[in-house]
Amino acid sequence: MTADAPALVASLSARGATLATAESLTGGQLAALLTSVPGASVCFVGGVVAYATAVKVSVLGVSPATVEEYGAVSAECATAMAVGARQRLGADYALATTGVAGPGQQEGHPPGHVWIACAGPASVETRLLTLEGDRAAVQAASCRGALSVLDGMLRREDSVLG
Structure with a gap:
């Protein structure tokens, strides 16, 4: 089952939890998707579009050493972006996107190479996506x-809580 924004907004709102975003290749589309849901203001606190690596470092607190060692298109950078957004925006959860939308390569990665991270109260999860299609298709996917990563984290937390 594919997670959708209305269901996630409802789930976060029901548990009194908040969400922030840190976006690179999606350029604010994730925040727009979430805030298109009526009532999203109950749980969505804000987002940072950190398209440039310098913004990832200066605003989200990604370590320059992380960028130097792993690159801006990496699990490590996505993790640091999500953790930084969670801390700086005071949210319970934060989602981060970093990758290559195309048309060209970045850091030797092809278009469609995308890292997602979700930072929650107890853990951080990352997922590598290998996507196909044009720029708009990669961003939407x-x-x-x-x-989906956030939905999985919330479902696992629900199963642990009983």
């Missing part, structure tokens, strides 16, 4: 992938 990245947003869906991010929602």
